[in-house]
Amino acid sequence: MASWVAMSPVKGRDVDQAELRVRLSASLDEARTQLIDATERGEGGRAALARHAECIDSIVRELVETARVHTHAPLAVCAVGGYGRKSQFLHSDIDLLLVFGGPIGRPEERFVKALLHPLWDLRFQVGHHVRELGDFDRLDTTNPEYLLALMDLRVLAGNRELTDKLAAVMKSSAPVWRPQILDALVTLTDQRHSEFHDTLYQLEPDVKDGPGALRDVWATRMMLRLGGDRRRGTRGPSPDRLSDAEEFLMRIRSGLHVDTGRNVNVLSYELQEKAVDRLRYVGGDMRRRVEALMTDYFRDARSVTRGLGRVRRAALPPAPTPIRLIGENLMWVVEGITFADAAVAASAPAEWLRAFEAAVSRNMPVADDALALMEREQQRHVYTPEMFYPTPEHQRRVLQFMRPRPGLSARLSEMRDCGLLGAMFPELNEIACRVTRDFYHKYTVDEHTLLTVRNAERLLTNPRFGPILREVHAPELLVLSLLYHDVGKAREGDHSIVGAEMAAAMISRLGLDHEASQTIDFLIRNHLKMSRIAFRRDTEEPEVVRQFASMFGTEEQLKMLVLLTLCDVGAVSPETLTPWKEELLWRLYVDAYNHMTLGYGDDVIDRDQALVAALQANRPSDISEAEMAAFLEGLPRRYLILFTHDAIYRHVRLSRDIRPNEAHFFLEKKAEAWELTVVSLDKPFLFSNICGVLAYFGMDILRGHALTSPAGLALDVFQFADSDAFFERNSQGPKEFDRRLREVVGGETDVTTLLKSKEGSVLARRSLVRRTPVVHFDAGHSQRYTVLELVADDAPGLLHRVSRVISDSGIDVDLVLISTEGQKAIDVFHITRGGAKLSEDDEASLKADLERMLKETA
Amino acid sequence: MKLIKAIVRPNMVDNIKEALGKLNIAGMTVTEVRGHGRQKGHTAVYRGREYEVSLLPKMEIEVVVPDSAVDEAIKAIIGAARTGEIGDGRVFVMPVEQGYNIRTGEKDV
Numbered sequence: 005m006a007s008w009v010a011m012s013p014v015k016g017r018d019v020d021q022a023e024l025r026v027r028l029s030a031s032l033d034e035a036r037t038q039l040i041d042a043t044e045r046g047e048g049g050r051a052a053l054a055r056h057a058e059c060i061d062s063i064v065r066e067l068v069e070t071a072r073v074h075t076h077a078p079l080a081v082c083a084v085g086g087y088g089r090k091s092q093f094l095h096s097d098i099d100l101l102l103v104f105g106g107p108i109g110r111p112e113e114r115f116v117k118a119l120l121h122p123l124w125d126l127r128f129q130v131g132h133h134v135r136e137l138g139d140f141d142r143l144d145t146t147n148p149e150y151l152l153a154l155m156d157l158r159v160l161a162g163n164r165e166l167t168d169k170l171a172a173v174m175k176s177s178a179p180v181w182r183p184q185i186l187d188a189l190v191t192l193t194d195q196r197h198s199e200f201h202d203t204l205y206q207l208e209p210d211v212k213d214g215p216g217a218l219r220d221v222w223a224t225r226m227m228l229r230l231g232g233d234r235r236r237g238t239r240g241p242s243p244d245r246l247s248d249a250e251e252f253l254m255r256i257r258s259g260l261h262v263d264t265g266r267n268v269n270v271l272s273y274e275l276q277e278k279a280v281d282r283l284r285y286v287g288g289d290m291r292r293r294v295e296a297l298m299t300d301y302f303r304d305a306r307s308v309t310r311g312l313g314r315v316r317r318a319a320l321p322p323a324p325t326p327i328r329l330i331g332e333n334l335m336w337v338v339e340g341i342t343f344a345d346a347a348v349a350a351s352a353p354a355e356w357l358r359a360f361e362a363a364v365s366r367n368m369p370v371a372d373d374a375l376a377l378m379e380r381e382q383q384r385h386v387y388t389p390e391m392f393y394p395t396p397e398h399q400r401r402v403l404q405f406m407r408p409r410p411g412l413s414a415r416l417s418e419m420r421d422c423g424l425l426g427a428m429f430p431e432l433n434e435i436a437c438r439v440t441r442d443f444y445h446k447y448t449v450d451e452h453t454l455l456t457v458r459n460a461e462r463l464l465t466n467p468r469f470g471p472i473l474r475e476v477h478a479p480e481l482l483v484l485s486l487l488y489h490d491v492g493k494a495r496e497g498d499h500s501i502v503g504a505e506m507a508a509a510m511i512s513r514l515g516l517d518h519e520a521s522q523t524i525d526f527l528i529r530n531h532l533k534m535s536r537i538a539f540r541r542d543t544e545e546p547e548v549v550r551q552f553a554s555m556f557g558t559e560e561q562l563k564m565l566v567l568l569t570l571c572d573v574g575a576v577s578p579e580t581l582t583p584w585k586e587e588l589l590w591r592l593y594v595d596a597y598n599h600m601t602l603g604y605g606d607d608v609i610d611r612d613q614a615l616v617a618a619l620q621a622n623r624p625s626d627i628s629e630a631e632m633a634a635f636l637e638g639l640p641r642r643y644l645i646l647f648t649h650d651a652i653y654r655h656v657r658l659s660r661d662i663r664p665n666e667a668h669f670f671l672e673k674k675a676e677a678w679e680l681t682v683v684s685l686d687k688p689f690l691f692s693n694i695c696g697v698l699a700y701f702g703m704d705i706l707r708g709h710a711l712t713s714p715a716g717l718a719l720d721v722f723q724f725a726d727s728d729a730f731f732e733r734n735s736q737g738p739k740e741f742d743r744r745l746r747e748v749v750g751g752e753t754d755v756t757t758l759l760k761s762k763e764g765s766v767l768a769r770r771s772l773v774r775r776t777p778v779v780h781f782d783a784g785h786s787q788r789y790t791v792l793e794l795v796a797d798d799a800p801g802l803l804h805r806v807s808r809v810i811s812d813s814g815i816d817v818d819l820v821l822i823s824t825e826g827q828k829a830i831d832v833f834h835i836t837r838g839g840a841k842l843s844e845d846d847e848a849s850l851k852a853d854l855e856r857m858l859k860e861t862a
Numbered sequence: 863m864k865l866i867k868a869i870v871r872p873n874m875v876d877n878i879k880e881a882l883g884k885l886n887i888a889g890m891t892v893t894e895v896r897g898h899g900r901q902k903g904h905t906a907v908y909r910g911r912e913y914e915v916s917l918l919p920k921m922e923i924e925v926v927v928p929d930s931a932v933d934e935a936i937k938a939i940i941g942a943a944r945t946g947e948i949g950d951g952r953v954f955v956m957p958v959e960q961g962y963n964i965r966t967g968e969k970d971v
Contacts, residue, residue, distance in 0.1 A: 540876070544947075598907070780909075795911075
């Protein structure tokens with residue numbers, strides 16, 4: 005309350021109202037002209053706004069003097085809100101508080117009118133509160149905006165006795181209402197941020213109300229005043245940094261008012277171009293200058309947001325969380341996860357990720373002091389990306405960290421803000437604060453990217469797409485692809501291709517295997533294709549679906565692409581992914597999935613196709629062209645996509661000199677799982693018998709394929725988990741497996757008898773989930789086969805039992821796709837009887853047999 | 863003036879926009895809608911489970927044209943949206959009493 009104007013306690017002056025209005029109008033015009041001139045010079049900041057406010061103060065004081073003629077009551081006229089802070093923009097409202105020392109009667113009402121009417125005539129937008137001094141004994145807490153406005157109260161005119169009383173009342177009752185104001189401020193801030201979807205990275209930001217904008221600067225200062233030192237040791241924002249950010253935002257906002265002639269605060273594309281000229285951004289074309297402006301804007305807004313976050317957490321009462329160690333050099337404190345020993349943490353950047361891992365698993369933030377430490381150390385030292393994941397174990401942890409789950413995107417945001425994300429993945433620095441100008445995108449490229457990860461988290465609970473996300477084998481590759489899908493926007497050229505090329509560096513640094521590398525490359529290169537086809541092509545046309553499905557080698561890629569598309573479209577703006585678009589994507593996914601799993605048997609390898617040519621061209625010298633061609637004859641085209649050239653050459657060698665009742669196979673460990681590849685001459689019960697041997701040894705079949713050629717060659721490939729560690733615990737295990745498989749395929753041992761000996765042991769493991777099995781026949785997708793789809797709780801020996809029921813019915817198993825998704829088995833059999841599709845009677849009978857078997861073994 | 867409302871396949875919007883553009887009809891409103899006409903949806907199967915697709919995604923295009931251009935506009939829409947298969951959509955024509963430009967306040971003639 006620095007400003008005081010003493011006035012007569014008895015009566016005001018009689019003046020000529022018309023003359024007064026002309027004079028005040030001229031005075032106001034002059035003040036506005038000064039502010040406009042300063043704004044045009046790029047100086048419409050704090051000092052210019054204060055001068056503008058002081059001129060308005062003079063006008064208000066003169067009007068108070070004039071209106072004083074109507075009442076003898078003691079009174080005070082105060083500026084509140086932004087006007088109280090002297091942040092008076094060209095077209096901002098002026099908020100006044102009028103306080104009377106006694107009851108408000110007709111004379112006081114006349115005073116109010118005599119003050120407000122001339123202000124309205126001068127075209128001010130006036131917000132006013134009229135109160136009696138007694139009202140302050142018990143504060144109205146139902147109006148949080150009013151409470152907050154009081155915090156910036158500045159007396160413009162009034163009786164000294166009354167204003168002294170007002171000051172004393174406010175001071176004495178402060179301990180009572182300050183907590184209420186603090187709560188109101190936190191609530192209002194959260195509400196305001198939610199209107200902007202809690203992100204400051206808006207391409208057309210609101211420089212007054214948006215996250216990180218002017219109202220947040222004020223909220224930060226207010227919380228510091230209200231919260232006091234509730235939590236000592238918490239670092240507030242640097243006053244200089246906050247002040248600099250405020251000055252920058254004020255200059256921009258002043259320009260908006262001048263450019264639009266109204267109280268407009270959204271820095272639209274058009275107004276960004278005007279702002280760069282006004283604020284003297286030079287060099288490069290307009291796009292570059294605008295990007296420079298917006299980069300400065302986001303830097304300041306981020307600084308404000310982080311400062312506000314720190315102050316907000318410090319101002320509120322701490323939650324009753326004990327401080328405790330939760331791992332190597334990590335502590336769980338009130339503010340979140342932090343390092344127990346800062347010096348140790350500073351010297352070990354490869355361990356920083358652990359703090360974020362711990363934070364995700366506890367769904368809490370990384371504490372400010374830990375973030376500040378990481379930021380500071382990066383300013384002091386030069387780190388290469390590899391220093392954050394120097395060993396295969398560190399690289400594995402990075403991948404593990406990227407698995408989508410609640411809290412991941414929030415932690416990635418923290419990593420971005422403290423610089424760690426860009427240090428680990430430098431390609432992401434190129435899209436920091438990057439502006440995309442089109443009719444659709446609402447956020448900067450980096451923010452859009454992190455929102456895609458948030459969408460991936462949210463998909464987990466989506467009834468349609470959640471199960472698909474839970475099914476994919478390597479969801480961390482989806483998140484890595486999301487992080488890199490738009491990095492190409494930083495450079496010239498098709499951003500899908502450029503992005504894939506930029507991701508190759510990351511793939512190499514993380515030591516990802518060929519399959520993972522192919523997946524990420526595929527997803528980034530094709531990240532726009534599914535939405536284009538779903539939204540712009542006639543997907544009821546089978547050829548459109550066929551062409552789309554032909555993009556994919558496996559259903560896994562299709563699943564990843566639909567998930568990536570959903571996350572990407574949903575992060576363009578809150579309105580972009582409508583239920584309508586989601587429906588179109590779902591239908592295209594289902595049609596393509598059905599095409600790939602139900603119709604692939606008809607699409608056999610063509611000698612002339614490019615994939616065969618490549619296979620022949622790279623053929624090792626021990627395989628002749630004729631041998632290669634004979635092996636491929638009649639196999640589904642899918643085979644060429646599923647397997648690498650080397651794997652196919654191995655299959656050719658396995659098939660050599662094969663005789664009836666023989667099995668040529670190899671067994672190898674691949675990452676976490678084992679893989680069994682068997683080549684044999686097809687015969688009834690072959691597939692069932694091989695599955696039975698795997699069940700006998702307690703192996704859980706994860707996924708696999710069974711293919712038969714018209715020449716009678718059967719190729720079965722199984723990936724399985726050795727859940728009981730049989731191979732690990734038995735040095736002779738692989739030999740034993742080898743012997744049993746040969747005996748069973750050769751017909752020397754009956755696998756059913758073998759399995760009976762295991763009942764009550766490995767076969768007793770049962771899924772905890774109880775879902776009704778689905779047995780469905782499709783006769784439409786394939787011209788050659790009846791397709792049997794089976795979805796059931798996974799159980800040891802399930803595949804053996806199912807295929808045995810089929811073979812018992814005299815039905816041939818020609819092709820099989822095997823997949824397990826969590827505790828659910830999804831198997832697709834292409835079957836025939838005597839080389840033809842099944843009759844309806846066959847289907848009904850087989851369905852009944854399968855359902856009976858599933859019920860009996862449930 | 864007439865309001866022409868066309869319910870069309872989603873992938874036909876660009877064709878229609880282009881066809882109307884050739885008639886110098888540039889202003890249009892496009893809305894994502896779902897519904898069914900005689901094409902009452904169908905049953906789809908995903909992993910052996912059937913689900914009903916009763917409401918089909920369509921686009922609704924609205925254009926206001928002078929009376930003199932109505933026939934040509936309808937012809938252009940039908941020509942651009944037609945595949946000959948069930949589900950091509952519908953076109954409705956309604957009278958418009960008055961129209962105003964909000965920015966200028968001028969009344970449409």
